[in-house]
Amino acid sequence: MKFLYRRLQALAPLFEKGGRFERLYPLYEAVVTIHFGSSDTTRGRVQVRDALDTKRFMILVIIALIPVTLFGIYNVGYQFYAAIGEPASFGSMVMKGLTVFMPILLTSYAVGGFWEVLFAVVRKHEINEGFLVTGLLFPLTLPPTIPLWQVALGISFGIVIGKEVFGGTGKNFLNPALTARAFVYFSYPAYLSGEVWTAVSSSASRLVGYTSATPLGVAAATAQPQAVTDALSEAGYTVMHCMIGLIPGSIGETSVLLCLVGAAILIVTGVASWRTMVGSVLGVVVTATVLNGLVSDTTIPFLGMSPLWHLVVGSFAFGAVFMATDPVSSPDLKPSKWVYGFGIGVLTVLIRVVNPAYPEGVMLAILLMNVFAPLMDYSVAEYRVRKRIPNGL
Template identity: 35%
Template sequence: MSSDVKKLPWIKRQPVMSTVLRAIAPLVIFSIYLYGWRALLILLTTNIAAYATEYYFTKKRGEAVTEAVFVTGTLLALTLPPGIPLWIAAVGAVVGVAFGKELFGGFGRNLFNPALVGRAFIFVSFPAQITGAWFEPLRGPIAGFIFYGPHEAVTGATPLAAMASGGGRDLVDLIIGRIPGCIGESSAVLVILGGLYLLYKKVASREIVISALVTYFAAAGTCYLMGWGAPLNPAYAIFAGGLLFGVFFMATDPVSAVASKEGKVAYGAIIGLSIMLIRNFGNFPEGTMFAILLGNTFGPIAEMGIKGLKSMRKVEAAHE
C-alpha cells in the first residue's frame, strides 16, 4: 500500500474544478489590484493549508488530493477581509477541509461547502480579529500592484452595514468594487461575469442561481416597500456583500447542493429567503454564509419531500 501511495500524482485533475478556478481567476487578480500583494499571500496561505490538510487524510486512504481543494482554498480566501491575520486564514482552511470535507469521507461525500465551514469557524471564533481587518481599497491605475497591502483602515461600517442603518455607497462603486469588503467579493461585475461563465459551461445550476436571486429580490423588495426590518433597497443590496459571490460560486457547488431540478429550485429559494431574513431582521448585516449552510442542511430534506409528494401523486393517479 505504501508503495502505491508514493506513486500517486500530487493532484488529481478535475475538469469541473479547473473551470471554477478559471472563473475566479479575474477576482484573484482584482483582489491584488484592490488590496495589494497581501491578498495573494492570503490566497497562498489558505491553499497551502488546505492542500496539506487534505494530503494528510488522503495519504491514509491511498488516494490523491483532488483539484477541488484549490477551489476550497481560493474561495475561502476570497471571502476573508484583507487585514485578516495569516494564521487565522490558515486555521480556517484546515477546519474547512478537515471538518467540512474529510470528516464525511472526502470529496463527493461532504454535506456542507468546505470553504463556508472554514469561514463560519473563523467568523464565530475570531470576531474581534475580523472586525479590525477591513480596509479601504487602493486607488489608481496600478493601485495594489505596487503595494504590499492597503493603508487606510475602515473605522465605520462596511457598505452593507451602512446601508442597513440608512446610509450606503454609490451604486457604481458597489458594482465596480471600489468598496471595503472581502478581498474577492467586492466587484459585482467580475462576479457576474464569472458566474455567467460557469452557467455557460454548465458547471453552475441556473435553477439554483435564478431561484436564489429571484426569491431574495422578491422578499427583500416586499420588506423594503412595507418598511419591515432594515431599510435595505434590494436594487442596491443585491450588489453589496457576498450575495452574488455566494450564489454563483458556493451555492452551486455540485457536491453540497441538491441534484433534482425541483430540489434545486427549493434549495435556491431557501438560500434567497434566508439571506433576506438574516440581513433584514438578524443581528448580522450579511447573511449569505449562514444562508448557504442552511441550504446545505435543509435542501436535501426539501428534495426528499418533493420526491415523496411526486410519488404520492403518481400512486393517486394510478388509482383513479
C-alpha cells in the same frame, strides 16, 4: 513532453503496490494526472466515456473565479492607497494587492493541500481536486487584514470538519470553503464582523488601524429618521459603485459585475446551476419587497433597503454564484434547486435586516440551506416516485 511522461511512468513501480513509496501513491497519481491526464481505459460494458471529468469540472470553476480574483487583488491595493490618501499607479496598486493576497492564498493552498494529502494517504484514496476550488474560494471571502494563522486554522477546519470527516469531496453536506469562513467568523469576530473592514495597514505605513465602513455596515448603522439610501449616498456609495466594486470589503466579493462574468462562464459551461442563482435572486427580491412594505416610522431604516441595493451590496453575488452552486452541497434535483436558491435569498435578507448581530447573511443562509438540501431532494424524489407506474418484483 513525451519524454517527461515516460520518465514519470517509469517511476510508477515505486509507488504501486509493493513499491517503496506505496503509501504516497495518491501523491504520485495526482502529479501524473494533473500534468498528463489519466491514462486509464474503460472497464465494464460501457466502452466509451465522456471527455468531462472532475478535474475539468473544478478547473472551470477556477477559471470563472479568475476575474474576481484579479479584480480583488487590484482592489486591495486600490483601497490601501485610498486609505492612506496617496496617489499611486496601477502597477503599484497591483503589487500591493499581490503582497497582501498571495500569502493568504498560499497559506490556504499549502495548509489545505496538507490535509488533503494526509487524508488521501491514510485512507488510501486519490487526492481530490475539489480542494483546489476550496483553497481559492476561502481566501476570496476573507478581508485583506486577516492574520495568516487564522487562514491556516480556518482552512484546516473547513477541510477536516467540513469535508474529510464525512469521507472527502462528494460526501460532505456543507460547503467546505464556507465552513472554513464560518469558523473564522465565529472564532474571531473582530476580524470579520462585516460591519467594518479595516483597510490594509501595516506598522510600516504611516497609518495604522484606518477603518472604513462597508455599505452593509453603513446600512445596518443607519438610524431613524434617515433613510438607508440617503445614508449610503452620504457615505459615498451608489449602486454603480457597488456593481463595479471599488469599495472596501472581502477580497473577492466586492465586484458584482465580475461575479456576473463568473456566473456566465459557469452557466455556459454547465458547471453551475442557473436555477440556484436565479432562485436566490428571486428570494432576495421577494423578501426585500415584502420588508419594504412593512416600513414605518418605528422600524429600523434597514428594513427599507430596496431589493436592488440588497442584490449589489455585500457578498450576495459572490455567494449566490460561487458558493451556493457547489454541486456537492447543493441539492441534486432541479425543482429542489429552485427552492434551495429561493431559500438562500430569503434567509440572506432576513439575517441582514432582522438580526442586528449579523449585518451580512449570505454565508449563514447558504450553510443553513446546505443542511436542508438532502431533505428537499428527498421530498422531490418521493413526489416523483409517487407518479411513476410501479415496477416491482
